[in-house]
């Protein structure tokens with residue numbers, strides 16, 4: 001899978017591309033991340049990319065023509081283009097799964113007051129990572145890239161994905177490791193019983209209990 005990220009701040013992705021699961025997926029040639037500097041597509045003085053909003057108001061707006069040229073420089077017939085936007089569909093595991101099935105994602109990061117709205121005529125959708133305002137779309141594109149990458153075949157084992165939270169509208173079960181006792185808190189006995197059937201039963205009960213207590217809304221996602 002290839003992910004092209006269009007941004008005014010390419011340096012923000014240096015650490016991201018060189019750490020953890022993303023780095024491993026790149027090293028294994030399962031993932032290719034290309035970071036494109038939108039500013040390279042400006043032909044204006046001082047490589048300007050934004051301008052004042054029509055109708056007045058605060059801040060600067062990124063120009064549609066420059067962002068369009070940046071998108072077209074990487075678009076292929078297999079590309080799906082998504083704009084990072086607080087007005088978009090709120091990202092979740094279902095969207096991550098859908099995106100992981102595409103060969104090429106183009107994630108466009110806005111900045112300042114956002115991008116001239118006419119850009120929506122040239123993209124496949126807008127995605128928000130939650131109901132808050134970030135300074136730019138860079139962190140949103142990293143969140144999406146991370147969540148999508150771990151679902152791509154070969155990146156992590158299928159077993160690791162199976163019981164994960166949100167996979168089946170249930171949260172994951174609680175996990176424990178050594179020491180067996182810490183400041184009076186012990187690991188549940190069933191986990192050291194060696195009885196796999198009982199362990200699986202306990203884990204499923206915990207998943208249901210946690211979901212009912214913490215995220216009863218997940219049931220309604222079905």
Ligand SMILES: C[S@@+](CC[C@H](N)C(=O)[O-])C[C@H]1O[C@@H](n2cnc3c(N)ncnc32)[C@H](O)[C@@H]1O
Nearest residue numbers: 084085110111113114128129133134136137140
């Ligand atoms: C400061 S924000 C613009 C906010 C915009 N004026 C508004 O009130 O909706 C600049 C850029 O950050 C990104 N961004 C901000 N919050 C986001 C969110 N919750 N999800 C995804 N992208 C976000 C978008 O790309 C946006 O164009």
